[in-house]
Amino acid sequence: MKRVSLKKRFRVKNIFVFVVLVYLGFQMLSLGFLLDLKDVKGVAKYYLENDIKDTQSANVVTSIVVNYRGFDTLGEVTVLFLAATGLGAILSGYRKVKKQKILANTMLQYGSKPLLAIIILFGAYIFIHGHLSPGGGFQGGTVIATGFLLMLLALEGYEIKHGYIKWTESLAGLTFVTVGLFGLFLLGSFLADFLPLGKVGNLFSSGVIPIIYVAVGFKVGSELTGLLDNMMGVVE
Amino acid sequence: MATLVIITVLCVVLMVVAAWFAIRTSDLVSAVIGSSVVSLMASVLFLILHAPDVAMTEAAIGAGLSTFVFLIAIRKTERYEKDEEQ
Numbered sequence: 217m218k219r220v221s222l223k224k225r226f227r228v229k230n231i232f233v234f235v236v237l238v239y240l241g242f243q244m245l246s247l248g249f250l251l252d253l254k255d256v257k258g259v260a261k262y263y264l265e266n267d268i269k270d271t272q273s274a275n276v277v278t279s280i281v282v283n284y285r286g287f288d289t290l291g292e293v294t295v296l297f298l299a300a301t302g303l304g305a306i307l308s309g310y311r312k313v314k315k316q317k318i319l320a321n322t323m324l325q326y327g328s329k330p331l332l333a334i335i336i337l338f339g340a341y342i343f344i345h346g347h348l349s350p351g352g353g354f355q356g357g358t359v360i361a362t363g364f365l366l367m368l369l370a371l372e373g374y375e376i377k378h379g380y381i382k383w384t385e386s387l388a389g390l391t392f393v394t395v396g397l398f399g400l401f402l403l404g405s406f407l408a409d410f411l412p413l414g415k416v417g418n419l420f421s422s423g424v425i426p427i428i429y430v431a432v433g434f435k436v437g438s439e440l441t442g443l444l445d446n447m448m449g450v451v452e
Numbered sequence: 453m454a455t456l457v458i459i460t461v462l463c464v465v466l467m468v469v470a471a472w473f474a475i476r477t478s479d480l481v482s483a484v485i486g487s488s489v490v491s492l493m494a495s496v497l498f499l500i501l502h503a504p505d506v507a508m509t510e511a512a513i514g515a516g517l518s519t520f521v522f523l524i525a526i527r528k529t530e531r532y533e534k535d536e537e538q
Contacts, residue, residue, distance in 0.1 A: 241464060247501075277505045342508070350504035358512040365520055440517065447524045 272413040273347040273422040281352065282425045282432075286407035289428075290392060293435055297389070300439040307446045320370045328370040335363030343433030347422045353429040357436025364441040368448050381442045388435035395424050395431075460500055463493040478533040480526050488519040 256264060263280055273279040281289055342349075343356030367374050399408030407424070414421030467490050474486030491514030498507035 244501075245460065275505075351508045352505065355505070355508040355512055358509070358517055362512065362516050365517070444517075444520070444524075447521060 268416055271347075271409065271422050271425065272416045273425055274416055275347055275350065275352075277350075278346050278352050278425060278429065279422070282346075282428050283407075283409060283423075286396070286428065289432070290396065290407075293389065293392065293432060296436065296439055297385070300443045303443055304446050307449075319372055324370045325372075328366050332363045332367055335366070336360055339363065339433070339437065343429050344426065345419070346429035346433075347425045348417065348419070353432025354436050356433040357438075358440060360433070360437035361440030361444060365444050368444060376441060376445045378442065378445075381438045381445075384434055384438040385442075388431040388433075388438070391431040392428055392435070395427055399424070456500055460497065463496050463500075467493040467497075480531055480533060481523065484519055484522040484526065487522075488515050491515040491518075 263276060263284065267273065267276045267279050271279040271283045273283070339356040339359035341356075342351040342359060343353045346352035346356070364376060368376075396407040399410050400406045402408070402410045407428075409423035411423040411427075413423050416422070420426070470486045470489035470493070474483040474490070477483050477486070491510055495507045495510035495515065498504075498510055
């Protein structure tokens with residue numbers, strides 16, 4: 217078989233791909249601008265109509281992710297955990313870099329520390345208010361991990377204690393499963409909403425959603441931080 | 453409405469240009485920046501399409517974290533793509 221280079225193959229196919237992409241793009245535009253909520257059918261219609269009654273959550277996406285499809289989210293968190301564990305297992309054989317070649321300048325070193333606090337506050341805000349405003353555990357956790365990435369880049373010899381990360385991650389995962397088991401024993405189905413629902417718009421409302429999303433936020437944040445730390449530490 | 457359409461078209465054009473650049477360039481750091489621009493513009497598009505949750509995920513993971521993961525990987529390996537034609 218003759219080996220065709222990637223660039224040449226690209227040239228042959230690109231007209232076809234371009235036409236298909238332009239068509240799909242126009243489809244997406246019409247979906248976004250012309251979609252009427254009355255056209256929504258099936259299970260999506262049920263979610264939109266009964267979200268407030270069932271979960272008292274102002275954010276429909278959150279109530280689908282954590283309440284209606286909570287078991288899927290548990291699987292998603294597990295996939296992320298396995299990915300982080302796999303990367304850690306692959307990279308664990310390498311020794312750590314002790315010294316960086318180029319030091320960050322003084323402004324960056326001193327300015328990044330207060331910035332870490334603000335970034336963590338913002339991430340925590342995103343996952344605590346997951347049932348009220350856009351965002352949730354996954355987004356908030358990623359924002360927190362970005363803050364620790366800034367510390368890893370800016371400060372020389374910044375070490376993240378892997379013991380803390382392991383404990384945070386395990387406790388968060390345990391909280392998720394424990395909440396699910398409480399629902400199983402009290403109401404007869406895994407992740408059933410056993411707490412009082414409260415009133416829509418309040419911080420303490422919509423049952424188990426805030427607890428689970430805070431747990432997911434801690435779990436995702438610690439996992440991604442550990443993953444970045446593993447990658448940064450490998451010697452070249 | 454008209455402003456939204458103009459912003460959408462600008463975002464899409466910028467995405468196509470950045471994706472094209474990311475494919476054609478042989479400097480991998482530039483390619484990573486190009487793909488991060490694609491993610492950033494995609495997050496603006498998601499916001500216009502009334503999906504703020506997805507927009508936040510795309511901005512934090514697509515434009516933020518994955519860019520840095522790629523950059524770290526490039527720093528540990530090689531920066532320039534080898535020419536395949538020869």
